[in-house]
Amino acid sequence: MKKGNPNNPALFWVRNFRVTTRNKKLIIEGSLAKYFNGNNIEPFSWLDVKSAIKKLSFEIDLPLEEGILRRVDIGMNFSVNKDVVEYFPEMFHLHCYQRIHKHKTTLRFENNSHRFNFCFYDKKRLVLKSKRNYDDFELISEYQNLMRIELQIEEGLQLFLKRTEPVKVSELFSRDFCKLLLKKWLRLYRRIQKRGVKLFPTGTKGREDFDLLMRREFIETYGWEYLEYRLEQLVKQGSFTRGQKCEKKKQFTRAMLDKRPFIYQEHVNELNRKVNIMLFEIIDDQLFNMPETAQKLVK
Incomplete structure (x- = not known):
């Protein structure tokens, strides 16, 4: 599923999926969560990916699981205690990425060489600003503040995963592959250098x-x-x-x-804790129930 040229007219749409063609290749672009749930606010688990792709394959009448995956976005929503933008100043630096804060409600770390981005943004404000889907307004209303943290691999998925062979869509059905993507997401989050409180922690020795x-x-x-x-x-x-x-x-x-001798600011402590809880829930509730390899599912 590769990001198509926005100047190319769509051959047709399947809900939110845009289908185009270029260089004799069919390009299908869209959000599986929005297609399957109607939004990307409610939980969309790794277990839902196979069902969503099978459903889309039926509608398009193509075996999409045999296609090549060109772009992947891995996003998670977090209900946070403070205004989302208050967390941005504490996300200080990420090696080999450029810190970009052009828009008040979005913080991006963009890779210097490739289109790999790690983003923090205010999901609630984005939904309210769009003024498109009233169902989304109802879903978003239960949150005081909602932050989305998203890894966007816009191109070079093979390079990002450090492999030479193309990535098949069917690999999204595999526990091992999903764990790898989750590990990449977590590693980038943890590699972001967070600001600490400027005082001598009592544990400094x-x-x-x-x-x-x-x-x-x-x-x-x-x-x-x-x-x-x-x-x-x-x-x-x-x-x-x-x-x-x-x-x-x-x-x-x-x-x-190094986390040991330092005291992080309140916002970072909260976010680190919620990220760890979210990852534990994903691994325990979703990935544990998935097959180990895609080969067991694709014949």
Whole structure:
């Protein structure tokens, strides 16, 4: 299911799915959750994916499970205590991604080389702004604040998954493949460097914890660009080798991702806890009941 060119006229629509053709290939683009549930607010589990694809295959009269998967979006909704935008300043940095906050209700981390995005946005405001589906308004009304965290793999799915062979749609029926996608989502979330409270935690002990704290404060105060500039100066004047520069940056990265001696701000603590609970529920309630491999389902 590949994102088609918006300038290409649709051959036809199947509910929210747009069907086009290009280079003798049929391109089918849309949201499975919206197709199956009528919205992407209510829970749409991994177990529903097979049913949704089988239903869409019947309507289009094509064996879609034999098609090639070009784009995948993995999104989860979280009911949060505060206004969604209050969480954005604490999402500080993600290596190899550009932090973009052009729109008040959306924070994006866009990969520098490929169309891989990790996004945080206010789902409730988006629905209310669209003014399209009154059923969505009713669903959204039960939430005070609703944040959506979404991994968007817009192209290069094989590259993102570090494999050479094409990804078949039928692989979405596999527990192992779904676990891999979930792992990628979680890894990116955890790799985002979050701001800490600028105080000495009571559990700080020894020089190692102190050095970690100082490195965190340096990055949060001056930013990664300034550290890069200072290290490059040392390399140019012969005080550092390239290898030493790389090792020093790794030390600062480890400090930013180390959770032990630091106290996170209230919003990050809440979000981390809810992400862990959500993932436990997905693994326990959904993935545990799926077949281990797609081969058991596709004949």
